[in-house]
Amino acid sequence: MNAIDLPPRTARGAGSAWPDATGGVVGILGGMGPLATLDFMRKMLAATPAAIDQEHVPVVVSSIPQVPDRTRAFRGEGDSPLAAMVASGRRLVAAGAELVVMPCNTAHLWFDELQDALGLPMLHLVDAALEDAVAQAGDGGRIGLLATDATLASGLYLNRAMSGVQWLLPTAGEMLERVMPGIAAVKAGRLPQARELLLAAVDALQRRGASAVVLGCTEIPVALDTADAPLPLVDATGALARRAVAWSMERRRNPAVPRQ
Numbered sequence: 001m002n003a004i005d006l007p008p009r010t011a012r013g014a015g016s017a018w019p020d021a022t023g024g025v026v027g028i029l030g031g032m033g034p035l036a037t038l039d040f041m042r043k044m045l046a047a048t049p050a051a052i053d054q055e056h057v058p059v060v061v062s063s064i065p066q067v068p069d070r071t072r073a074f075r076g077e078g079d080s081p082l083a084a085m086v087a088s089g090r091r092l093v094a095a096g097a098e099l100v101v102m103p104c105n106t107a108h109l110w111f112d113e114l115q116d117a118l119g120l121p122m123l124h125l126v127d128a129a130l131e132d133a134v135a136q137a138g139d140g141g142r143i144g145l146l147a148t149d150a151t152l153a154s155g156l157y158l159n160r161a162m163s164g165v166q167w168l169l170p171t172a173g174e175m176l177e178r179v180m181p182g183i184a185a186v187k188a189g190r191l192p193q194a195r196e197l198l199l200a201a202v203d204a205l206q207r208r209g210a211s212a213v214v215l216g217c218t219e220i221p222v223a224l225d226t227a228d229a230p231l232p233l234v235d236a237t238g239a240l241a242r243r244a245v246a247w248s249m250e251r252r253r254n255p256a257v258p259r260q
Helices: 034-047 070-075 082-094 106-118 125-137 149-154 172-187 191-207 236-253
Strands: 026-030 059-063 099-101 142-146 166-168 212-215 233-235
Touching: 026 034, 026 082, 026 236, 034 059, 034 236, 059 082, 070 106, 070 149, 082 106, 099 106, 099 236, 106 149, 125 142, 125 212, 125 233, 125 236, 142 191, 149 172, 172 191, 191 212, 212 236, 233 236
Parallel strands: 026 059, 026 099, 142 166, 142 212, 212 233
Antiparallel strands: none
């Protein structure tokens, strides 16, 4: 009997449907960029108090790097990413996701439209980061912000409701010479170069009085973490990952609780 004539094997055990029988499935709308998506998944794993495989968070991922560039779209220099993001998100819905998260800051400029189109609850990355920033710096704390120029110009962080925070931003020269080239270096896989550029931007914010710095671009934590820096860093990706894990665990403990 050759390989193509082999009869199908019978599955062992009764089995069960997935993901309907699991619950708490988190959908990751990724690819913006691919390294940031992998970094986010690693942080979800690190945030999960699991001793065996089955205790980990059930996750489905749609990592589509061909989503149009969010910064170029915000500047009016490229196509809107919304249609591609909706199409990617619908793959998550079809795969059984009950919650959607996006490990990309600039993509949150289209958060409301995306959530309406998908009809699923979503966790907002910026809200997660701001909660951690306030806890780190305290009321009236001076917080530095590293992000793409589109994220800064849009007010995605600066306009979110948050009491008592004084923002410190990179100068135009620092954005041009350090922050944006550092982000580009991460996307190109040049992590040592990215670390050097981004750490210089953190140092500049500290000299101007920042007591903590929010890493407001999901590429930045790929190259830089608190061990590298002279002051506390608030990792937006990590903040979102912890909240996604907490949501899934609560959902699995209490499956009767409404998703929203």
